[in-house]
Structure formats: structure tokens, C-alpha cells
Amino acid sequence: MGPTGIIFDIKRFSVNDGPGIRTTVFFKGCPLTCWWCHNPEGRSCDPEPISITRKLSGKDFYLQEVVGKRVTVEEVLFEIEKENIFHDTSGGGVTFSGGEPLFQPEFLTNLTAECRQRNIHTCLDTSGYCDPGLFRSFIPGIDLFLFDIKILDRDKHIQYMGCPNDDILVNLSQLDRAGGQYIIRVPVIPGINNDRKSMDDLGNFLQQLKNPRKEIHFLPYHKLARQKLKNLGMENIMSNTLQINEAELHKLVAGFERSGYQVKIGG
Numbered sequence: 001m002g003p004t005g006i007i008f009d010i011k012r013f014s015v016n017d018g019p020g021i022r023t024t025v026f027f028k029g030c031p032l033t034c035w036w037c038h039n040p041e042g043r044s045c046d047p048e049p050i051s052i053t054r055k056l057s058g059k060d061f062y063l064q065e066v067v068g069k070r071v072t073v074e075e076v077l078f079e080i081e082k083e084n085i086f087h088d089t090s091g092g093g094v095t096f097s098g099g100e101p102l103f104q105p106e107f108l109t110n111l112t113a114e115c116r117q118r119n120i121h122t123c124l125d126t127s128g129y130c131d132p133g134l135f136r137s138f139i140p141g142i143d144l145f146l147f148d149i150k151i152l153d154r155d156k157h158i159q160y161m162g163c164p165n166d167d168i169l170v171n172l173s174q175l176d177r178a179g180g181q182y183i184i185r186v187p188v189i190p191g192i193n194n195d196r197k198s199m200d201d202l203g204n205f206l207q208q209l210k211n212p213r214k215e216i217h218f219l220p221y222h223k224l225a226r227q228k229l230k231n232l233g234m235e236n237i238m239s240n241t242l243q244i245n246e247a248e249l250h251k252l253v254a255g256f257e258r259s260g261y262q263v264k265i266g267g
Contacts, residue, residue: 005107008041008068008099010079013086016267018123018144020092023083025076027098027108028068032127033162034150035237036189038225041067042099050231067232073110080120093121093143102130102138112141125185128168135171136178145182147172151193152201160192169205176209184216185267188252190244199252203259215262218253220244 009026011017017024029045030037037043041050047068054061080094087093094115101108101124108124115122125146128135149172150165151157157165175182186202188194206216221244229236246265257263 002073003106003110004070004072005076005104005111006045006047006068006070007076010076012083014095017095017097017125018093018121018146020090020121021083021086022092022095022123023080023087024095024097024125025080025111027096027101027104029103030098030100030127031103031129031163032100034187035160035192036187036221036225036241038222039099040225040228040232040234044068045103048232051233052231073107073114076111077114077118080115081118084120087120091121093123095123095125095146097125100127100129102126102128102135105130105134105138108138109141112138116141128171129163129165130167130171132167132170132174135167136174139175139178139180143181145175145180146185147175147182148185148187149202149205150187151198152205153198156192160189173209176211179210179212181213182211183213184211185219186216187219187221188244188249189221189238190241194244194249194252196252199255203255206261207259213262214260215264216253216256217264217267218249219267220246220249220265 006028007026008028011024014022014024026042028042030043047066050065050067052063052065054063096108112122121143123144123146124142127148154164223243226236249265253263
């Protein structure tokens, strides 16, 4: 049996994780500790218990489930290929998300290689946080990178994500130099990076890149992770944070459109 990995979900008919209709495979484990993480069940590398409340006839019932399971490459491919007719007719494919797929490099390498042999379009939804040598090895085998840039300020990156962003910026630069296809995705978080300086820093950095697609997605903060955090017994650091005003966000990012970017609000 080949390499195995741990995933926590497979989402079908996804239209927000790359072009066309996609199958999104969620890898478990992430080296970042983003305060606003919308998939907190993807942080730990290991399967973990989760408490779920169900209502029936006005009564609450408490269930315990396990989030995450070990799977083989063949098992994941079987699930992906079930949707090939939708992938082919819509220009879609498979997206590897998480968590952070690069946290399970051997499993990801084997999956992407098998997809390439089957002519299945691949997207990697990534924070870009890994050793630059390792990241470089993935560039030829991925059709499209959905590359998150959360904040340029190094100290704030450490404060809100638990790690510096040096390797992230190096990896985006080398992806750009290699001519890789990528879309920049920016989670916009009130009080953290929804200010003019953060956007100006981002714009100045991106101007240094060739970016063959010139496409950038701004993802407004939402509170959909609240119940997940509660079920996992995790603290909700963002409990008092308001959801972002999308009209204000449009104004904030208008400069990117003027700079020639195709801007999208939302995934």
C-alpha cells in the first residue's frame, strides 16, 4: 500500500475553490494558528473527537464523532473520479485544501501525480508556509495555486498566525518567477488587516510580481466557525469581531482594480 494521509472532509460540487465545478479534499493539519480560522477542525494533524448537538422534538441530543480519518491515495482518487463528468463539462477539477496540504507533502505529491496522469485539473489552496525547497518541488505538478496572503507586516503575522511570513513571501516569489498559475486570496479581517496600510503594503509587494493571471480574491471575515469551535472545545478569540461591511471593502480594494487586477469579493 502506498502513502496514506489524514483528511477531514471531501466537498462535492464546490464552485468557490477554483474554476468550474470542483471536488475539494480537506487535509488535516496546519502549522498556522490564524485567529479567524474558518476550519479549526483542520488544525490538528490527528483525528480528534468533536461534540455535536442535535435537536429532535424540542430536545437536545449530544453526539460524539471523530473528525479526520486516514485514507489511501486510491480511496481519495475513487471519490474524485466520481465527479469527473462535472469536472470535464465545467472546466473544473480537484482542489486540495485544509488545514494545509503542504503539511502532508508525500501524500500530496502522490495525489497530484495520479491526478495529472488522469488529466484531472488540480488546484492547491495553500498558505504557502513551508520550506522553499519543498514548495519549489510542487510548482510543476499543480495547475493552479490559490495562494493566501494574509498580511505583509511580519510582526503582525507572528502575532495573529503564530509564525513569520518570510518563507511565504519567498515561495510566492519563486512561484511567480517559475511562471506558475496562481490567484492571490486575501482574508480580510476587521481590526487586523482591513486598514489602508495593510492594503498598500500588499499592493506594493504584488507590484513586484509578474502574476500571469492578475487575479485577486478578497474573502470577507465571517463567523461560520463559531459552532465548530464550540464543538471542538476551543476558545473563540474572535467572538467580539463584527463581520466586515462589503460596501466598505469594495472601496478599500478599488485600487487593485485600477492597477489592472481582476478583483473578486468572496471565494
